[in-house]
Amino acid sequence: MTTITLRQEETDGLPPAARRSAMLTITIAIAVSVLASIIANIALPSMTHELRVTPADSIWVVNAYQLAVVVSLLPLSALGDIAGYKRVYMGGLALFTVASLACGFAESLSALITARVLQGLGSAGIMSVNTALVRFIVPRDQLGRGVASVALVVATSSAAGPTIAAAILSLASWHWLFLFNVPFGVLAFWLAVRALPMTPLSGHRFDWTSAVLNAAAFGLLLIGLDGIGHHDRPTLLATELVLGAIAAVLLVRRQGRLPAPMLPVDLFRSALFSLSVVTSICSYAAQTMMYLAMPFYFAVAGGMSQTHIGLLITPWPAVVMIIAPIAGRLSDRHPAGLLGGIGLAVLCAGLLSMLSLPPDPPVLDVVWRMLLSGAGFGFFQSPNNRALIAGAPRSRSGAASGVISTARLTGQTLGGVVVAIIFDVLAGDVAASAHTALMAGAAFAGIACVVSFLRLTAPKPL
Structure with a gap:
């Protein structure tokens, strides 16, 4: 077995064969970590019944995972700069795999929640440095494509999550939602040992x-x-x-x-980096508002089944799978401010177009609106993530990678809070609540669009 070590000045990435193996391990790990954050939601009713707990208590199966991810992303990204991205990635992957096994064999809610916390910490180890590793895996002139491949995996896993969960639950108990991760985690770890490069260390101490x-x-x-x-x-x-x-x-x-702060205030001194973070938070907030508001509108006002609603929303992540690689290639040649601004303008238009949907609309009327919104989101996502990772010095790639994931989770949380407040204020009127949430989502997308175009006038980092 050969260990690949890269010097700080090397910019051409890995040889083609090692590059494919390295990207494969990242693809597998990101896919299972995204699925872990989605598929548990589907099984909460089954867990509530089998573990004999209340629905409110069972929610902590989801919340414990998300909270563990959020609080550990930036510390683990800083640790990646210090100890090496490969070590943090492999440690996170190993913990995630072992914790998935523990989740699968949990026989009480407390044991399951404890295992989910560990699984969240492992997932944070994967997510905190995956984009930083991509920077050292692919050649510099293909960075946009590499980042786009990560966005593609996230979109694909998000779209397939409910279907995979439903398929597993139709054949086995909820325990297999977690045991499902174990063989893929082992495979990804084996590939990581062989293919991932040892990256330069910052020399700083962990704070x-x-x-x-x-x-x-x-x-x-x-x-x-x-x-x-x-x-x-x-x-x-x-x-x-x-x-x-x-x-x-x-x-x-x-x-x-601090010379290398955990919360990368040094990177935020760059106007381009700061504007990219704001753009990311607002866009993910807009996406979350649609994802939460429309299912309630279709279910309550239109009387649709969960399966029908899932099929209607699927075109959004499906078109992201197509658009993200194209936008990634373009981002290697064109500024993120321009590409992101165009994509977010399309997203805003798509969300506004949903306001005219009746409670029980024809399928095609929903599909083209979802395709329009998803295309805009996909056209923004890859260039924006490329701008964030490329806007940091190579020695601070871990910090930038952590910010990418933190901005996404912050935007999703913000969107969820706004929707909850809107539904609370307009309680009893689902249609008005959904329309208001969509208008708020369009407003966030519009703000993100303006901020993205402002990047065209921002000074480039030295």
Whole structure:
């Protein structure tokens, strides 16, 4: 077995054979980590019944995973800069695989939630450095294509998740939703050992204080925001949000004094990088608003089944699978501000077009609107992620990779909170709530479009 080691100045990536194996391990790992965040939702009713718990308690099977991912993304991306992206990736993949096995054999809710926390930490290890690894795997002039391949896997896994979950549950118990990951995790780990390069190390020390502050800030703020939509007690919400804000302030102040901060305030000094993050958060918020609002509209106002609704929404991720590689290739030659601005304008138009849908629309009327929205989102996604990873020095690729995932999760959380508030304020009128949420989504897409075009005038990083 040969270990490939890259020097900092090397920019041509891996040889073709090693490149294919390296991209395959990343493809497999991203796919199973995305599926792990989706397929558990489908089985919550079965888990509730078999484990003899309340539906509210079973929700923690999902929340524990998401929370573990969010609080550990930036610390693990910083660790990737320090210890090497391959080590963090393989450690995360190994933990994810073992935790999936533990989830599959869990016989109580507490055991399942504990295993899901570990699975989330492992998934964060994968997601925190996958884009950074792509930067060292593919040649510099093909970076857009490499980033696009990651977006393609995410879109494909998201689209296939409910179908895969339904197929597994039709043949076996919910335990196999987790055991399903194990052979793929083993295969990805074997490929990673053989193909992934050892990347340069930053030489900095890991800052445990920043890691604790990061976990407190992101964890408490996201729990507090989520609690707004679930009508948690006002005193509890205030405590969570205030403590989270204090932790965030302390974190930012500490990061300004560090040479390689965990929260990459050094990267945010670049206007191009900061605008790309804002664009990403707003676009994912817009996508989430549609994903949450339209199923309620079709189910309650139109009386559609879950299967019918799933088929109607599928064109969105399906067209992303087609558009993302094309946009990735274009991003190697054209600025992300232009490509992203065009894509987000199309996304905004697509969301606005959904406002004219009746409760029980003809299939084609929904499909073309979903295709339009998905095409716009896919045209934005790859160029934007390329801009984020390319906007950081190579020694800070891990930090940039962590920001990409953190921005996505922040946008999704923000979108979910906005939809929950809208449905709460307009309680009893599903059609009005869905239309308002779509208008809010279109507004976020419009803001993202303007911000994306502003990148064309932003100074390029040195």
